[in-house]
Amino acid sequence: EVQLVESGGGLVQPGGSLRLSCAASGFTFSSYAMHWVRQAPGKGLEYVSAISSDGVTTYYANSVKGRFTISRDHSKNMLYLQMGSLRTEDMAVYYCAREKSANTDDAFDIWGQGTMVTVSS
Amino acid sequence: DIVMTQSPDSLAVSLGERATINCKSSQSVLYSSNNKNYLAWYQQKPGQPPKLLIYWASTRESGVPDRFSGSGSGTDFTLTISSLQAEDVAVYYCQHYYSTPLSFGQGTKLEIK
Numbered sequence A: 001e002v003q004l005v006e007s008g009g010g011l012v013q014p015g016g017s018l019r020l021s022c023a024a025s026g027f028t029f030s031s032y033a034m035h036w037v038r039q040a041p042g043k044g045l046e047y048v049s050a051i052s053s054d055g056v057t058t059y060y061a062n063s064v065k066g067r068f069t070i071s072r073d074h075s076k077n078m079l080y081l082q083m084g085s086l087r088t089e090d091m092a093v094y095y096c097a098r099e100k101s102a103n104t105d106d107a108f109d110i111w112g113q114g115t116m117v118t119v120s121s
Numbered sequence B: 001d002i003v004m005t006q007s008p009d010s011l012a013v014s015l016g017e018r019a020t021i022n023c024k025s026s027q028s029v030l031y032s033s034n035n036k037n038y039l040a041w042y043q044q045k046p047g048q049p050p051k052l053l054i055y056w057a058s059t060r061e062s063g064v065p066d067r068f069s070g071s072g073s074g075t076d077f078t079l080t081i082s083s084l085q086a087e088d089v090a091v092y093y094c095q096h097y098y099s100t101p102l103s104f105g106q107g108t109k110l111e112i113k
Helices: none
Strands: A003-007 A010-012 A018-025 A034-039 A045-051 A058-060 A068-073 A078-083 A092-099 A108-111 A115-119 B004-007 B010-013 B019-025 B039-044 B051-055 B068-073 B076-081 B090-096 B108-112
Touching: A003 A092, A003 A108, A018 A034, A018 A092, A018 A115, A034 A078, A034 A108, A045 A068, A045 A078, A058 A068, A078 A092, A108 B051, B004 B090, B010 B019, B019 B039, B019 B090, B019 B108, B039 B068, B051 B068, B076 B090
Parallel strands: A010 A115, B010 B108
Antiparallel strands: A003 A018, A018 A078, A034 A045, A034 A092, A045 A058, A068 A078, A092 A108, A092 A115, B004 B019, B019 B076, B039 B051, B039 B090, B068 B076, B090 B108
């Protein structure tokens, strides 16, 4: 079964750090670009970060640039999001998602269940 | 950056009736070299992740009921549910994947009248 499972969320103080993980299974992880999308409580979807299939190219939304780092480990089929200098506005459910096609820009066909990040003192 | 704007923000439709959600992009998401619109629609139910319904503006994802259809090109797109079922109550989002940064519309909440 094709699956993504996030972990690593939790409660962190403003200014703190957290690393989210996304475990991929059921497909050739190294062939697909991967993304992080977040959703603040009661709000819509916000695109956060992306990484190419080979890990060379990354993208960050302006709201997280310089504070978050996306990475991947093909030996472990894992996607990561290292989050630093966390702010209250970063509080959200964080989803990892896979592009539908391995070879071209495409929609997101597989999503994890999400992991909640709470930023509060 | 491409801005996606959905209308309406919320919609109440009777069971069995047609529901129509619109999405407008601030610039064209039609890629001329392959004549494809880089536009997707997602459904999100409470407590669940988004689910892909439509991609390339009008291609239905496998397993999605045929009452869901997508149309439009360039900057104006529509998601239509031909005969609303109770299980279709959800928030619907459009998304472009034409260029970085990808972005989503603000969402349309669909309820039963």
